[in-house]
Amino acid sequence: MKFFNMLRKLFSNGNIIPIVTVLAAIGVFWYSVAIPMNSERVARKFKDLTASEHVLKAWNLEKPKLPTPHQIITEMVETVFFKKITSKRSLVYHGWITLEATLAGFILGTILGIALALGIVHNRAMNLSVMPWVIASQTIPILAIAPMIIVVMNSVGITGLLPKAIISMYLSFFPVVVGMVKGLRSPDQIQIDQMKTWSATPRQLLWKLRFPSSVPYLFASLKVGIAASLVGAIVGELPSGAIAGLGARMLAGTYYGQTIMIWSALFSAAFLAASLVIIINIIQNITLRKMAIIR
């Protein structure tokens, strides 16, 4: 019942019409582009087709240049719901491997980001010296750094989750540092002076004023951070020999020309990222409402 009410609300707000329109436009574009892109392969495989047969074949090739949405969805449904989740062919299995590294990297990155922000806000030397390095760290392409991290950590015997989590951390700490520095500095001078008139200790200033003030900034950063974490985890899977994970799945797909597999891994990653951001958004709304910052 609740679900239908939600649907009705969605319709009555007029939200659904723009969404459907955009989706339909993308679909039309996608299917029409798929015809010329795949027609060469159709022509090579089949002779004497009528135009409509040609189009249908182009939309349903086994190894198309551009798979069509229904092919990707079919593949996803099959590999998500109809494979055992312990199977190497299950997207749930690969998704979980990537998710694990994402979450581990996200937690590490958040901790590192908050720690650096605290240092920057409280220590003059760190304020002047750390930020340029933090920014420089993000100008280096992650694709260049990822293999080095994997190789170096491999050579000291660390494999599996941790190297990927480190790469995730490398991407996700940045938005947290930037957001938290801004958040911790967001109390105005009056509020800080006020604390001073009460002779508050630096720790009290942090816990009672700076930290609560920074919560909205933290959540904004976490949303960017978790998406970056997922990208990091996927990139981290590419040089590791493509054993497991969504990144491995994409890589395997390119090795064997399995375009449908690549696209379904890609869609899964996008779906995963969206879900993670939505989850953080929900936690944010609950927290801020509890703190009476939004009402």
Place this chain on the structure above:
Amino acid sequence: MISVQSVDLTFETNDGPVQALKDVSLDVKQGDFVSFIGPSGCGKTTLLRAIAALENPTSGKLSVNGRTPDEARRSREYGYVFQAAGLYPWRTVAGNIKLPLEIMGYLKAEKEERVKKVIELVELTGFERKFPWQLSGGMQQRASIARALAFDANILLMDEPFGALDEIVRDRLNGELLNLWKQTKKTICFVTHSIPEAVFLSTKIVVMSPRPGRITDVIESPLPENRTLEIRDSKEFIKIAQRVREGLKAGHTDEIL
């Protein structure tokens, strides 16, 4: 109580030094209600901040309760009310008033008791569990005053606390503040740029003028301690207001010459 002896205070800015206070001397006795009045830039807020140890005088001597301002700050001998109420949006009214008590490490039972007492004092009973955004500007400022009263500092420093409020609310809060002062017998230093406010509230009016910030006149008010808003139509009131106005004008003439 508070003694200011030939205090100078210079700010270093990018455009060179700015003298905010020049040779300021003043004595505030226990139980006084002192207003600082003057145009913006006359250093009235700076003087208040120096008393609160939020600014450091360049030279001269300042003492609060016989100690340096910083010692007085550390032993929490004054409460400070800022221009903006500065309530924490994530705390209720009671939570906001409790904040300094938490910082000062009061016991739980005492915290509750004190919060209850000052909420009654500023007439906010029934609003304990409301959040700041649910209050009007005047009520927020009252909560902010309650917060400054919650711990037993015997000095109350107020920096244009009613500056952002409309005149009707302001009149009312002025009356309430006067009652509060009589009840608590605190020493109050009050910065304002409203002449009627200064004359109505104070036992002593300090008139200041800008560039450099200095005291041009100190008026001991002859008005009785029990005042109602009607006193503002009395002859004495008008006479004092006139003297304040002249003091302010004198400061300006100096500047032109």
